[in-house]
Amino acid sequence: MIQAEALTKRYGDTLAVDDLSFEVRPGRVTGFLGPNGSGKSTTMRMIMGLDHPTAGRTMVNGRRYGDLGYPLREVGALLEAKAVHPGRSAYNHLWCLAQTNGIPRTRVDAVLQLVGLEDVARKRAGTFSLGMGQRLGMAAALLGDPGVLLFDEPVNGLDPEGIRWVRNLLRGLAAEGRTVFVSSHLMSEMALTADHLVVIGRGRLIADMPMAEFVAQSSRQFVRVRAPASTDLAGLLQRAGATVVPEADGALAVSGMAAPAIGEAAAAAGLVLHELSPQSASLEEAFMELTADSVEYRGDVPAGAVPDPTR
Amino acid sequence: MPTATAPATVPTVPPATGRLSPAGVLRSEWTKLRSVRSTVWSLLALAVITVGMGALICAATVSRWSSSGPLERLHFDPTGRSLRGIFLAQLAIGVLGILAVTSEYGTGMIRATLAAVPNRPLVLAAKAAVFGAVALVVSEVVTFAAFLVGQSLLTSPVPHATLGQPGVLRAVAGGGLYLAVLGLLALGLGSIIRHTAGAISTFVAILLILPLLLQAFPASVQTALSKFLPLTIAGSMISVQQTADTFSPWAGFGLLCAYTAAILAVAGVLFVRRDA
Ligand SMILES: Nc1ncnc2c1ncn2[C@@H]1O[C@H](COP(=O)(O)OP(=O)(O)O)[C@@H](O)[C@H]1O
Ligand SMILES: [Mg+2]
Numbered sequence: 033m034i035q036a037e038a039l040t041k042r043y044g045d046t047l048a049v050d051d052l053s054f055e056v057r058p059g060r061v062t063g064f065l066g067p068n069g070s071g072k073s074t075t076m077r078m079i080m081g082l083d084h085p086t087a088g089r090t091m092v093n094g095r096r097y098g099d100l101g102y103p104l105r106e107v108g109a110l111l112e113a114k115a116v117h118p119g120r121s122a123y124n125h126l127w128c129l130a131q132t133n134g135i136p137r138t139r140v141d142a143v144l145q146l147v148g149l150e151d152v153a154r155k156r157a158g159t160f161s162l163g164m165g166q167r168l169g170m171a172a173a174l175l176g177d178p179g180v181l182l183f184d185e186p187v188n189g190l191d192p193e194g195i196r197w198v199r200n201l202l203r204g205l206a207a208e209g210r211t212v213f214v215s216s217h218l219m220s221e222m223a224l225t226a227d228h229l230v231v232i233g234r235g236r237l238i239a240d241m242p243m244a245e246f247v248a249q250s251s252r253q254f255v256r257v258r259a260p261a262s263t264d265l266a267g268l269l270q271r272a273g274a275t276v277v278p279e280a281d282g283a284l285a286v287s288g289m290a291a292p293a294i295g296e297a298a299a300a301a302g303l304v305l306h307e308l309s310p311q312s313a314s315l316e317e318a319f320m321e322l323t324a325d326s327v328e329y330r331g332d333v334p335a336g337a338v339p340d341p342t343r
Numbered sequence: 344m345p346t347a348t349a350p351a352t353v354p355t356v357p358p359a360t361g362r363l364s365p366a367g368v369l370r371s372e373w374t375k376l377r378s379v380r381s382t383v384w385s386l387l388a389l390a391v392i393t394v395g396m397g398a399l400i401c402a403a404t405v406s407r408w409s410s411s412g413p414l415e416r417l418h419f420d421p422t423g424r425s426l427r428g429i430f431l432a433q434l435a436i437g438v439l440g441i442l443a444v445t446s447e448y449g450t451g452m453i454r455a456t457l458a459a460v461p462n463r464p465l466v467l468a469a470k471a472a473v474f475g476a477v478a479l480v481v482s483e484v485v486t487f488a489a490f491l492v493g494q495s496l497l498t499s500p501v502p503h504a505t506l507g508q509p510g511v512l513r514a515v516a517g518g519g520l521y522l523a524v525l526g527l528l529a530l531g532l533g534s535i536i537r538h539t540a541g542a543i544s545t546f547v548a549i550l551l552i553l554p555l556l557l558q559a560f561p562a563s564v565q566t567a568l569s570k571f572l573p574l575t576i577a578g579s580m581i582s583v584q585q586t587a588d589t590f591s592p593w594a595g596f597g598l599l600c601a602y603t604a605a606i607l608a609v610a611g612v613l614f615v616r617r618d619a
Contacts, residue, residue: 081461082454083618098461101362107458115455117379117446124378131371132363132459172455 033058033211034079034180038088041074041235048074050235051088056213058179061206063226063243064215065319071235072215073112076184079213080109092180104133104176110169112184118158122149122168125157126175133176143171163194170201181205183214187221199225219319223247231319254287255294258307265303272297283307365469368460372473376443385439386477389432389522390485396428397489401496408501421504422511423582425493426486426518430577436478436522437546440529443474445539453619463614467534471527471607478526483519486581490515510583517580517592524596524603525573531606535613550574573599 034056041049049071056062066072077083079090081097092100092107100106116125126140144150147167152160157168166186173181183202187195202225206212216222222229222243229246231239239246256279259265266276266284274289286294291310298305376382404424411419447453460466490506497503504511529546536542554572557565566588569575576595579585590598 077454077618080454080458082457084616100461101360103363103461104459109458111451111454115451115453117375117450117452119379119381120375121378124374128371128374128378129455129459131374132367134361134364134367 033091033093034182034213035091035094036075036079036088037090039075039078039085039090040087041071041078041083042086048235049078049085052232052235052237053088054230054237054240056211056230057228058211059206059209060227061202061212061214061225062228062230063222064213064230064232065219065222065226066215066217066232066238068217070217070232072217072232073184074235075232076109076111076182076213076215079182080107080111082111102133102176104129104135104178106176106178107180107182108173108176108178109182110166110173110184110186111182114165114169115172116157116165116168119156121154122157122160122171123153125168126171129172130175135176139175139177143174146174147171162189163191166190166194166198170198178210180211181213183212185215185217187216195221219316253310253312254285255289255291256307256309256311257284257286257294257298257305258282259284259298259303259305261303264301265298265305268297268301268303269294285311363460363462363465365465368465368469369473371459372469376473376477379446381442381446382439385435385442386481389435389439389481390488392435393426393428393432393485394489394492396431397425397493398496400427401425401493405496405498405501418584419502420582420584421494421497421502422490422514423578423584425490425497425504426515426581428489429486429518429522429581430574432485433522433525433550433573433577434547436482436526437529437550438543440474440478440526441533441539441542441546443470443530444533445537445542448537449539457619464611467607467611467614471530474530475523475527479519479523482522482526483516486515486518486522489518504583508583513592514581514583517596518577520596521577521580521599524599525577528573528599528603528606531603531610534610535606570595571598573602 036052036054039049039052040047052071052075064072064075074083078085079092079097081103089096097103097107120128122144123140126143127137129135130137130140141150141153144153147170149164149167149171152164157165160168166189170186173183183198186198186202190198202212202214206227214225226243228242229239230237231246241249257265257269262278262282262284266278269276269284269286269289272289272293274294275287277285279285289297291308295305295308401424404419447456456466457463490504494503494505506512506515529542532546533539533542536545550573554569554574557569557572560568570589575589576599579589579595580592582592585591589595
């Protein structure tokens with residue numbers, strides 16, 4: 033369990049995190065979503081006790097990070113920056129972390145095997161590829177067999193196989209009942225991994241809801257209709273209960289009525305159609321729109337909302 | 344490469360009862376220090392410089408002896424002469440002390456370290472203790488070696504020293520103490536500055552530029568201030584014969600320890616306050 037309470041972080045003039053409150057619960061993957069620069073890494077560093085909040089606080093398992101008895105046995109993290117000395121072997125890197133928290137050597141071997149680095153354990157970490165470095169970071173996060181795990185953009189720069197591996201790992205960890213908090217700036221990645229979403233923009237909370245709900249709210253379905261007599265058609269469809277918004281190029285964006293029903297209504301009225309195409313905004317688009325200007329966000333994305341006619 | 348993962352099937356960690364112990368943090372810092380090559384290279388450089396330079400200087404002394412004047416012969420200090428390599432070796436120990444901290448910032452390792460041990464004063468203290476112990480042992484071994492090699496080269500008619508003579512043991516041991524404490528001072532600078540290049544520049548400035556700057560002042564100011572410089576303290580610590588206008592070896596050493604303690608204290612306060 034991770035909690036952030038009215039968390040705020042200011043770097044000089046930059047307000048990186050702004051009055052952020054949320055909870056990350058065990059047993060599911062919680063995605064931490066936000067565009068680049070929205071304050072995800074900063075929030076994670078504060079949870080890990082690395083950066084000091086300007087205001088507010090974070091708790092892990094109900095305690096401040098600094099009050100944890102053996103932190104690595106409760107919390108594991110893979111943060112954005114590579115946290116490995118290139119001249120030290122993978123084994124020694126893990127071993128010097130293990131020693132601080134009373135973790136046995138057998139566990140170092142075990143996590144190296146778990147991430148598939150056992151054959152290069154004695155090689156200097158500086159010789160590792162990006163993917164191997166990421167695996168070493170994963171091994172460090174899992175070292176203390178912790179119940180709470182944080183991953184900051186863990187798939188950045190990985191090949192498709194590596195991405196799939198990370199995804200499976202995260203889902204497996206959550207299935208074991210652990211708290212898994214993973215950040216990304218890519219909605220598409222989150223859609224495949226997360227059960228729950230905490231969305232931020234410009235350091236502020238935008239949404240905190242189950243993935244399914246977020247998808248339902250965000251993926252807006254509508255039908256694009258073009259007709260020579262578009263004014264007549266718009267009136268007809270509105271009387272039938274649909275919401276109609278004219279688009280810039282003269283097309284109509286119709287929601288609340290399915291394409292076949294629109295076609296039949298037009299035929300019954302003798303109106304010619306030039307286009308009748310169901311549309312759905314992708315999750316990625318929905319997310320971009322949601323976070324594009326976080327300041328103007330009002331907190332209500334009505335299901336089936338009509339797209340902005342100026343777009 | 345593993346495609347599926349089942350963390351539950353691997354050896355787990357014993358139940359987490361208790362707290363972080365200083366012993367574990369000390370062991371970890373020892374692992375860190377011994378597991379990178381730069382440590383070995385720096386210590387090797389320290390040994391080669393100290394012993395090698397001492398030997399060169401002693402050999403040169405013998406070959407020049409016949410042409411040296413009576414005053415020079417009167418003030419000749421065989422012990423101090425054989426330990427002169429320390430003036431160069433102090434740069435090697437300083438770099439090692441600086442790197443003990445700045446390499447963690449440069450690589451981001453500091454974040455892993457502090458996630459494992461959020462108690463920052465404990466981290467700094469353990470780092471200083473492990474580095475200080477290693478630096479002390481190596482520096483003492485190296486200065487004694489430099490002394491023995493140097494004295495063996497100072498052949499008749501040039502006088503040489505033995506450890507039994509008054510003040511000699513103090514001077515040789517003092518050379519090692521000086522290097523070790525200076526290394527700790529450098530470690531503190533590294534922790535304050537956090538960047539390798541910046542910390543090394545500052546360290547070199549304190550050691551070598553400060554004495555040059557002092558030369559811009561009138562002689563009376565120079566004599567009054569120069570005894571506070573680490574370099575002057577080093578000179579008195581490794582010498583059997585003392586000159587006027589310097590602190591006594593132990594007073595100088597006390598002053599060096601005070602500088603180091605002050606720098607480490609500032610480092611500790613900043614370490615706790617700043618973001619990692
Ligand atoms: N150490 C720092 N000093 C100054 N500004 C920072 C620092 N870390 C982050 N920032 C700023 O805070 C904001 C949030 O950054 P970050 O947390 O890295 O976002 P994200 O991880 O979501 O991309 C950005 O504007 C970034 O420039
Ligand atoms: Mg980031």
